[in-house]
Amino acid sequence: MPKQILKAHKVRLYPNEEQQIFFAKSFGCTRFIWNRMLSDKIDHYNEHKTELKNTPAHYKKEFEWLKEVDSLALANVQQNLRAAYSKFFKGGFGFPKFKKKGHRDSYTTNNQKGTVAITANSVKLPKIGHIKAKFPAMINGLIKSATVSKEPTGKYFVSLLVETIVEPLPKTYSNIGIDLGLTDFIVLSDGTRVANPKFLSKLQCKLAREQKILAKRREFAKTANRKLSDSRNYQKQKIKVAKVYERITNCRKDFLHKLSFNLIKNHDVIAIEDLNVKGMVKNKKLAKAISDSSWSAFTTMLAYKADWYGKTLVKIDRWYPSSKTCSGCAHVLTKAELPLQVRSWNCPSCQQKHDRDINASINILNEGLKLATLKTVGATGLA
Ligand SMILES: [Zn+2]
Numbered sequence: 001m002p003k004q005i006l007k008a009h010k011v012r013l014y015p016n017e018e019q020q021i022f023f024a025k026s027f028g029c030t031r032f033i034w035n036r037m038l039s040d041k042i043d044h045y046n047e048h049k050t051e052l053k054n055t056p057a058h059y060k061k062e063f064e065w066l067k068e069v070d071s072l073a074l075a076n077v078q079q080n081l082r083a084a085y086s087k088f089f090k091g092g093f094g095f096p097k098f099k100k101k102g103h104r105d106s107y108t109t110n111n112q113k114g115t116v117a118i119t120a121n122s123v124k125l126p127k128i129g130h131i132k133a134k135f136p137a138m139i140n141g142l143i144k145s146a147t148v149s150k151e152p153t154g155k156y157f158v159s160l161l162v163e164t165i166v167e168p169l170p171k172t173y174s175n176i177g178i179d180l181g182l183t184d185f186i187v188l189s190d191g192t193r194v195a196n197p198k199f200l201s202k203l204q205c206k207l208a209r210e211q212k213i214l215a216k217r218r219e220f221a222k223t224a225n226r227k228l229s230d231s232r233n234y235q236k237q238k239i240k241v242a243k244v245y246e247r248i249t250n251c252r253k254d255f256l257h258k259l260s261f262n263l264i265k266n267h268d269v270i271a272i273e274d275l276n277v278k279g280m281v282k283n284k285k286l287a288k289a290i291s292d293s294s295w296s297a298f299t300t301m302l303a304y305k306a307d308w309y310g311k312t313l314v315k316i317d318r319w320y321p322s323s324k325t326c327s328g329c330a331h332v333l334t335k336a337e338l339p340l341q342v343r344s345w346n347c348p349s350c351q352q353k354h355d356r357d358i359n360a361s362i363n364i365l366n367e368g369l370k371l372a373t374l375k376t377v378g379a380t381g382l383a
Contacts, residue, residue, distance in 0.1 A: 001168065001310075002166065003165070003166050003168070003307075003310075004163060004164070005163075005165075005166055005308055006144065006161050006163060007141075008159050008161055008162075009136075009137070009139050009160045010136075010157055010158075011135055011136070011139075012133065012155065012157055013123065013131050013133050013157060013158050015131050015156055020156075022069075022127070023150065023156065025065075025068060025069055026070065027105040027106065027107060027150065028101075029069045029074065030074065030077050030107040031101065031105075033056050033059060034077050034081060034098075034099050035098050036059060037054050037078070038096055040054055041054065056074035056077065056078055069127065070126045070127045070128075072108075072109045072110050072112075073107040073108065073109050076107070076108040077107075102152075105149060105150045106147055106148060106149035106150070107148055108148075109125060109126055109146055110144065110145045111142075111143045111145060111146070112126075116143050116146045116160070117143070118133070118135070118139060118143070121135075123146070123158055125146060140162075141162045141163045141164045143162050144161045144163060145161045146159070146160050151242070152239070152242035152245075152246075153243050153246050166309065168310030169264065169309040169310065171268055172266055172268055174267045174268065175267055175268055175269040175270070175271070175365060175368075176188055176189055176263060176270055176365060177189035177271045177272075177361040177362060177366070178270065178272045178273075178364065179273065179322065179357050179360040179361035179364055180272075180273060181357055185294070186298075187357035187358055187360070187361050189358070189361040191358055193357070194259060197255050199251055200252060200255070203244060203248045203251065206244050207244045207248060210237065210240050210241045210244055214237045214241050217237050220233075221234050253297070256294060256298050256301055259298070260302045261305060264302065264305045267311070268311055269314060269368060269369060270306060270311065270312070270313050270314070271313075271364045271368020271369070271371075271372075272299060272302065272313070272314075272368075273315070273316050273318055273322065274299075274316060274317060275295060299315075312372050314369075314371050314372050316364050316371070320363075320364075320367055322361075322364050322367070323356060324337075324338050325359075325363050326347040326352060326359070327354070327359050327362040327363050328350050328352040329347060329350040329352070331347055331348065331349035333345070338356075342356065343355070
């Protein structure tokens with residue numbers, strides 16, 4: 001069955017000077033209203049022990065300039081703040097934070113009967129009209145909302161959320177297990193190894209170099225007793241670092257999109273390990289942190305693409321001993337029998353020779369198929 005989904009399209013914007021001023025005002029107003037509503041809520045709670053139900057409208061009298069920006073942008077702040085509160089109360093998320101200037105500047109507006117629209121080379125937004133734009137691909141379907149952002153590189157983007165119909169992909173009668181590799185990005189149960197793209201490690205080296213220069217310039221400004229905002233060399237280098245970072249993010253996303261789509265296209269059941277990414281991302285080492293966050297972005301992509309295209313993604317409990325189990329006879333090695341540096345081993349029980357990662361991905365596939373069957377049986381009430 002075709003499925004209606006919401007797809008985000010990121011489009012580069014080229015605002016003129018006047019439009020840039022409007023965006024800066026909008027970022028400023030949404031940040032102001034977020035911080036103001038949040039601090040009033042906190043004060044009210046401290047005094048009365050109840051929640052303050054404040055809205056942006058309450059502030060428009062006192063702060064007239066709030067009327068100059070898109071009122072939907074302010075309404076969305078209220079919604080986001082409410083969502084942040086309920087996430088906090090549900091647990092697992094921190095208390096809503098105050099927003100800092102220049103850190104993820106953005107605002108969101110909604111399409112109300114054509115207030116957000118596109119032409120071949122522009123995006124129309126409420127209160128500001130058409131802004132020059134460059135579309136990476138054709139966009140079809142009803143636009144629901146638009147989020148304008150300014151990146152640390154100084155570039156402007158709008159992310160358009162569009163209602164799209166997707167058709168399920170045909171069945172392939174092939175299933176696959178995926179193991180997160182140590183040296184490769186992933187290893188598949190059919191023996192395929194997918195390496196981390198070479199350009200990524202090159203860009204990571206470049207990023208480390210540019211960050212070192214940035215740190216030196218920061219030190220230099222400090223010893224010269226100059227504010228960082230007044231140090232031209234520091235600011236120039238900061239943009240350089242942001243640009244490398246942006247390239248890494250884009251290349252990585254592109255790589256992960258292609259890889260996840262191909263896996264979904266070529267297989268019906270896709271089994272992966274459910275790794276504790278929260279714990280992994282805490283790792284301070286840059287390269288490691290990037291590969292960890294890649295894994296989390298990758299599994300997210302697999303999950304929604306499986307849903308879009310009618311395939312099954314199964315996540316295996318992270319305590320399942322996928323590496324230490326022989327995929328041939330189910331004999332389980334002890335931790336001491338299989339230290340991390342051992343890349344291949346012979347099963348002491350059935351003598352089969354194993355590549356560590358491929359054996360793990362075969363186990364992940366088998367475990368995944370077991371769980372997928374249980375799920376279908378459970379769903380049809382035969383369990
Ligand atoms: Zn064995």
